[in-house]
Amino acid sequence: MMNIGVIGLGYWGPNYVRIINELNESIVEYCCDLDPNNLNKVNDLSASTKTTTDYMEMAKNPNIDAVVITTPINTHFKIAKDFLLNGKHVLIEKPFTNTSKEAMELIKIAEEKNLILMVGHVYAYNPGVQKLKEVINEGIGDLYYVRAERMGLGPIRKHANALWDLGTHDISIATYLFDSMPESVSAEGVSYIQANVEDVAFLTLKFPNNVIYNIHSSWFAPEKIRKTTAVGSSSMIVFDDVNKSETIKIYDRSIDKSLLDSSPEYSDHQSIVSVGDIHIPLVEQSEPLKNQVKHFLECISKNKQPITDGYAGFKVIKILEAAEESLQNNGRRVQCQ
Template sequence: MSSRLRVAVIGAGYWGPNLARNFRASHDWELAAICDLDRERAQRVADGVGGVPVTRSLDDVLSDPSIHAVAIATPARTHHPIALAALQAGKHVMVEKPLADERVRGAEMVELARDRSLVLMADHTYCYTPAVLKIHDLIAEGFLGEILFVDSVRINLGLIQPDVDVFWDLAPHDLSIMDFVLPGGLNASTVAAHGADPLRTGKSCIGYLAMPLEGGAIAHVHVNWLSPTKIRQMVIGGTKRTLVWDDLNPQQRVSVYDRGVDLVLQSKETADARASRISYRLGDTWAPALEEREALAEVAAEFAASIREKRNARTGGEAGLRVLSVLDAATCSLAAGGAPWLVDAHTVNEGALR
């Protein structure tokens, strides 16, 4: 498949214009259509990228044999029915986060894509940023050592969403990053979620997630729609070094600290053995040089490459499903007053594309 692929963007709201712009600029793609129930809104997006056909009819898009793929940027509750219809029509599918509004629906999407030998890709955009790609490589090569903790903060004075709480709106970003950079992916066994709704909106506007990881490590996520300050930061501590990712600092998005705690094995006869085994390491700080490029361009390129090479995408449906598993467990924990809730560890094998 050497010629450009043709894609339609479904949804012209917040994220759709970004997808349309990047598909239009891509050498891999031809932007075939913008589809939205609000035709005027779709037309504004089409005009903004130099003009492409617009339609209110999803059926028209899915019945067009010249369209190879769709990119879904609609409310989370609609991802499942739109994706199923597209897969049944033989289209490759990319879905913005979260993959679906329930894990069971996400699993159905993954299974159908596997059965039809089609690409189902989760648009986990942060996993395609130079900073997160660098973090992935550093952890993979053992530069941080064994992971001890992950502490993530994503807060801002943000838009209170009408259909999801703050966990489902903001936490997928952090969970998808953890799934991408941690060895073995997002392998939390339980989740404890605490949320607050001080504005009485009917949904959590402030939230905290705590997840034990393999090997005694722990991950913590703080999300908040009500903070007057904006913070997007993740701290990943290892036995060798600690890494800090600050997405709002373009001059130094990633910093690596050769600082931490060393455990020194000593004789059991040593007085006050527990205290004597701990020493503190104070070393240098290093910031890797990172190329600045738009992550969505890399998302579009990966979507095309996975279709052409008949392989699963780097952030395929299974990655989206692992994130959904944590979000589902968080919802149950929240309803149970913050009690730890088991994460559904059942996986759906995407299988090899044929």
């Protein structure tokens, strides 16, 4: 039985407490939050869990095997470093750290102490995204471009813009799908609601082989959209995380470029465009966050490298840093390799 500590009981923290206690191999031993009202939530979830406002109590406790950190991003580095230095395995929510320099320091400490350091890029544990990667790898012809949309009305953040809050998910999906870094990025955004915090942002990642990955992030939009569209030369795929009954759709649609200039008549475009069936494969319905926690525990018990290890988190932060540089320079393209 693994004894886990959870730090931060705002939005994600209680979900982690519930999941950890539901699993047979783990239990929440300790919870920490600066707000006593948040600590009171733990009593409804687990009466036996100890609570504190000082996370160092947990870091120094020899009974704690690992910790989950769900605090604001500006606290991630110090808290994670303190736990790693005290010999605890760490799962830290996205975004990993404020800077790539901080990310690399945590990676080095974890490696020196042979500890598991994992970043909560939950979409890597989403069955829909896993299916999307599988279909792309099996072949949709030449991959041309990907369009990701993540928007809704709130929640509005004060300490991170829409790219760092929402766009982080789609950046992590991109690096997970392609197992690589983009060559360059460009980003534009506007602060409509509060000064100096972009609530809408458009990010373009340019990957090798001229693959464009465009990301639209906003918490100032009329409806909740969580959709990724991948377009290839022989077929196209849509991943819709809101539509649980049709999470993945594969469209047998393409364009015969060899016929493109065969006729000057507009009506003859039908001979160029190929429209086939739409396939809706079965996608397992399991809770991504629970899948992520189970993977974290398995990596600890078997000393395995996590799918979203520190280096995966480092890549995402490097891309976000390049995106921030582009934002501050009116969308200028920035190299990020």
